[in-house]
Amino acid sequence: MLSEERSDFARTQTTVLRYERYRDGESTIVDRPWVLHWYTRSGFESLAAAAGLIAVSALETPGASDLQFRLQAAG
Structure with missing residues (x-):
């Protein structure tokens, strides 16, 4: 580095x-x-939608501002 x-x-x-x-x-x-x-949550969901994906769930990390998303193909 x-x-x-x-x-x-x-x-x-x-x-x-x-x-x-x-x-x-x-x-x-x-x-x-x-x-x-x-990204913000809404910003990430917008990026996913532009790629043809939707967030079907979001898991919060305890004590942090991190989110883990489960995505799937839209439609």
Whole structure:
């Protein structure tokens, strides 16, 4: 991990990771951002609907604001 930046306003956390590969005496080094985005319940349900899915249940994590959704194909 090279760096990490969190934006509560944008609801994202970006971590820059370095990947290194050594093969046949040569090395390849690539830095890539890994973006984690969190959504409100209604925002996630809208994304699921746009993908043709519906949330059939939501399980709350005790003591946290996390939700786990069970999705199925709409229609």
